[in-house]
Amino acid sequence: MNELKKITNLVEEELIKFEINNEIDARYSNFNEDTDIQINDLIKIKKDKNFNEIVNSIKEKFRNSNFIESFEIVDSGFINIKLSSTFLEESLQNHKKNILKKNVVEKGTVIFDYGGANIGKSLHVGHIRTLNIGRSLANIYKMAGYKTITDIHFGDWGMPLALIIAYIEDKNIDIETLSSDDLEEIYPNASSLSKENEEFYSKALNISKEMNLKNEYRISQWQKIYDVSTKNIKSLLSDLDFNFDYYLGESDVISLLPDFINNLKKKTLVKIDDGALIANDNQDPPALITKSDGSYMYLTTDIGTILYREKNFSPDYYIYVVDQRQKNHFKQLFKLVDYFKLSKSKFEHVPFGTVNDEKGKPMKTRDGKNYKLIELYNDLINKLSENNLDSAIVSTLAKSVLAYSDLVTKRTSNYIFDIDKFTNVSGKSAIFIQYSQVRAKKLIAQSHVESRLSVIGNDERKLVIEILKFNHFFKMALETNEPHHLAEYAYSLCHEFNKFYTNNKIFSEDINEDLKLHRLCIVEIFYQTITKVFNCLGIEPVSEM
RNA sequence: GCUCUCGUAGCUCAAAUGGAUAGAGCAACAGACUUCUAAUCUGUAGGUUGUAGGUUCGAGUCCUACCGAGAGCGCCA
Numbered sequence: 001m002n003e004l005k006k007i008t009n010l011v012e013e014e015l016i017k018f019e020i021n022n023e024i025d026a027r028y029s030n031f032n033e034d035t036d037i038q039i040n041d042l043i044k045i046k047k048d049k050n051f052n053e054i055v056n057s058i059k060e061k062f063r064n065s066n067f068i069e070s071f072e073i074v075d076s077g078f079i080n081i082k083l084s085s086t087f088l089e090e091s092l093q094n095h096k097k098n099i100l101k102k103n104v105v106e107k108g109t110v111i112f113d114y115g116g117a118n119i120g121k122s123l124h125v126g127h128i129r130t131l132n133i134g135r136s137l138a139n140i141y142k143m144a145g146y147k148t149i150t151d152i153h154f155g156d157w158g159m160p161l162a163l164i165i166a167y168i169e170d171k172n173i174d175i176e177t178l179s180s181d182d183l184e185e186i187y188p189n190a191s192s193l194s195k196e197n198e199e200f201y202s203k204a205l206n207i208s209k210e211m212n213l214k215n216e217y218r219i220s221q222w223q224k225i226y227d228v229s230t231k232n233i234k235s236l237l238s239d240l241d242f243n244f245d246y247y248l249g250e251s252d253v254i255s256l257l258p259d260f261i262n263n264l265k266k267k268t269l270v271k272i273d274d275g276a277l278i279a280n281d282n283q284d285p286p287a288l289i290t291k292s293d294g295s296y297m298y299l300t301t302d303i304g305t306i307l308y309r310e311k312n313f314s315p316d317y318y319i320y321v322v323d324q325r326q327k328n329h330f331k332q333l334f335k336l337v338d339y340f341k342l343s344k345s346k347f348e349h350v351p352f353g354t355v356n357d358e359k360g361k362p363m364k365t366r367d368g369k370n371y372k373l374i375e376l377y378n379d380l381i382n383k384l385s386e387n388n389l390d391s392a393i394v395s396t397l398a399k400s401v402l403a404y405s406d407l408v409t410k411r412t413s414n415y416i417f418d419i420d421k422f423t424n425v426s427g428k429s430a431i432f433i434q435y436s437q438v439r440a441k442k443l444i445a446q447s448h449v450e451s452r453l454s455v456i457g458n459d460e461r462k463l464v465i466e467i468l469k470f471n472h473f474f475k476m477a478l479e480t481n482e483p484h485h486l487a488e489y490a491y492s493l494c495h496e497f498n499k500f501y502t503n504n505k506i507f508s509e510d511i512n513e514d515l516k517l518h519r520l521c522i523v524e525i526f527y528q529t530i531t532k533v534f535n536c537l538g539i540e541p542v543s544e545m
Numbered sequence: 546g547c548u549c550u551c552g553u554a555g556c557u558c559a560a561a562u563g564g565a566u567a568g569a570g571c572a573a574c575a576g577a578c579u580u581c582u583a584a585u586c587u588g589u590a591g592g593u594u595g596u597a598g599g600u601u602c603g604a605g606u607c608c609u610a611c612c613g614a615g616a617g618c619g620c621c622a
Binding site: 025027028029031032038040043044046047074076077078080118155158159160163191194273274275276277278285286287288290291292293295297298301324325326327328329351353354356360387408409410412413414415416418420421424425426427428429431432434435436438439442443446469472473476479480484485488491492495498499501502503505506507508544545 | 548549550551556557558559560561562563564565566569570571577580581582583584585586587602603614615616617618619620621622
């Protein structure tokens with residue numbers, strides 16, 4: 001339960017006496033020095049004939065509450081409350097229990113589709129959004145009590161693969177000795193060739209069709225490309241701590257499609273239009289199920305994926321962490337889920353903005369190619385290596401920068417990627433929160449006696465209140481699918497801790513034993529909380545720095 | 546042309562689903578290390594929240610119009 005509910009209950013109980021059933025909301029506030037929380041809802045009943053009586057009744061209640069140290073009810077109707085030490089202590093103890101609780105599955109199953117990796121294409125800076133947001137949300141949902149399943153959903157079928165095969169044949173490239181670096185060069189070349197050379201394009205179209213018909217030779221070519229590319233992508237993702245429960249792809253679901261499509265035809269849920277098969281549900285633009293040559297498209301494989309997931313996972317909730325430019329695609333897909341009766345589960349597209357360069361265009365390097373994820377990672381390693389640290393710690397720090405610098409920005413904004421800001425080691429950064437966490441860890445390690453909480457004084461209360469805000473931001477991140485709320489919170493929590501650290505010594509001669517153990521207890525709870533936040537964000541705390 | 550998203554400090558971004566005085570970081574300037582890690586902390590300066598209206602006790606947030614930016618609109622994914 002939200003600890004502030006104790007306060008709002010007091011107000012609600014009084015209102016009920018006057019037959020008012022409004023739900024009261026309390027929020028943390030920095031209105032002034034004497035205000036920890038504010039309640040705004042009284043304004044709504046200001047016209048009530050008993051208003052003055054209600055106010056007096058609430059005042060009386062507050063005076064008798066040991067949760068409230070002081071309060072005021074101003075004329076405009078705001079209630080400003082300073083919380084008592086008793087309240088803070090109790091809440092902090094509850095918070096600690098809550099945070100140390102193991103994840104228990106008590107809600108439904110949610111499947112996360114994120115990562116956006118495509119066979120034959122290198123992971124580039126644009127991929128960090130789906131990877132970070134997806135991983136973070138999966139962690140958050142897990143903590144919230146859901147069973148989570150993560151699936152990268154490889155783009156490993158259709159025209160891109162056909163283009164690669166066509167190009168390999170066209171240029172007589174030896175498929176047996178193909179490397180992933182070769183593939184990364186081949187795809188852009190094949191793609192541009194298909195745009196200028198019609199003959200090449202129709203060749204690829206034909207290969208795509210042959211793949212769908214399970215032509216043995218094509219499948220064997222496909223398999224070789226698939227093996228080389230997925231091995232490379234998986235290993236990079238694993239190095240960067242992006243691990244999935246499943247590495248399934250479009251290719252895993254196509255076998256489910258022929259029967260399904262035949263069934264749709266029988267039920268006349270689809271019809272031929274301009275030679276192509278479209279859904280018969282009058283969507284505008286129409287939902288294209290197969291091309292006029294019968295081969296599958298984006299929607300087709302996504303439908304197949306739902307069939308697969310229903311059969312193998314039966315999730316209650318589907319979350320797709322995919323670029324917001326594909327909004328219409330998901331709108332169509334979700335309409336088809338109902339129209340074709342694919343599933344009764346909840347479907348949600350969690351869109352995000354593009355990562356742009358300083359001119360506002362999607363991120364590229366100077367020569368016009370994509371800035372690869374591995375390059376960014378190496379650049380970070382180089383930058384952080386300047387301080388003589390163990391290489392394992394440097395790589396963990398680099399990975400935390402990769403996550404944090406991306407996750408501080410609201411999901412939907414198209415943000416401008418700036419390497420200097422991204423790798424910033426002071427201010428609001430991964431390095432800052434890692435440093436704070438290390439400081440706390442070091443303090444805890446120095447103590448050999450069990451800490452214990454006592455009266456929360458003025459020196460500790462700001463930090464304590466900041467710690468208590470965890471619930472709010474966690475819930476906010478969960479409800480809006482926005483990890484940045486927790487990333488912002490990580491900064492303000494650490495900032496509050498660093499202030500505390502600077503101004504209040506613990507292992508100092510003038511600090512008595514009680515106060516020492518009391519402060520250590522708060523530091524411990526800070527540490528447990530920030531560790532939890534790290535976990536939510538997909539960041540691993542370093543041991544030292 | 547239609548649809549969607551966005552416009553906040555010099556720059557990059559927040560802002561509790563409508564609350565009081567719009568906050569951070571960077572950059573600038575000024576301070577704090579004989580004291581648990583200064584990758585830290587403190588202070589100064591910086592704003593008519595694109596413009597004009599509207600809704601109400603109250604608007605960065607909701608509505609309308611306009612200006613500006615970006616994205617998407619049938620056989621790519």
